[in-house]
Every structure is written in structure tokens, then in C-alpha cells.
Amino acid sequence: MSKAMIPDNKPKILTLKEGETYAWCACGRSKNQPWCDGSHQGTSFTPTVFMMKEEKEVALCMCKQTKTPPYCDGSHKDVELE
Structure with missing residues (x-):
């Protein structure tokens, strides 16, 4: 498995709506992060x-x-932006 790109080293805080379906980018390549x-x-x-x-x-x-995934668990504290 290849390694995901790192678009940012901090989480994105958003209010998500009840009943909505979301597709979180796992590869890091999306231009529409997250x-x-x-x-x-x-x-x-x-x-x-x-x-x-x-x-x-x-x-x-x-x-x-x-x-x-898709939630932040603090892993960003150990990564550097590419």
C-alpha cells in the first residue's frame, strides 16, 4: 500500500449535519479536503x-x-508536511 499524502498537520473542525452522508478523503490527494x-x-x-x-x-x-478514520486521533503531532 502506498503512503497517503499529508495535506495539513492539524485537524479540520467542522459541524456535520444529521442524516448526511460524507466521503472523507483517505489518500490526501483531493483538492476538496477533507x-x-x-x-x-x-x-x-x-x-x-x-x-x-x-x-x-x-x-x-x-x-x-x-x-x-475519519476522525483525528492526534497522529498529526508526529508528522511533518511534505
Whole structure:
């Protein structure tokens, strides 16, 4: 598996809406971070698709190294921007 690109070394804080389905970019190549725009085509990556059960403010991983995708787990503290 190839390594994900690192678009940022801090999470993106967003309020996501109840009942909405989201596709989080796992490869780091999307021009629409943190959302997938299909840039992973031809790689081993696939987006993490999830639905919000309630409206909530979340911290989405932008370093793409999280162990809890799509949510930030603090992994960005150990990565450097490329």
C-alpha cells in the first residue's frame, strides 16, 4: 500500500449535519479536503464513507495517519508536511 499524502498537520473542525452522508478523503490527494473528489483513482486508497446520526462538531483528520478514520486521533503531532 502506498503512503497517503499529508495535506495539513492539524485537524479540520467542522459541524456535520444529521442524516448526511460524507466521503472523507483517505489518500490526501483531493483538492476538496477533507472530502473525496475521486483523486484516489488508480491508487490503493478508498474514501471513508460515513453518515452522521446527529448534528455534531467533529475534528476530521487532515494528516491521513489517524487510526480512527475519519476522525483525528492526534497522529498529526508526529508528522511533518511534505
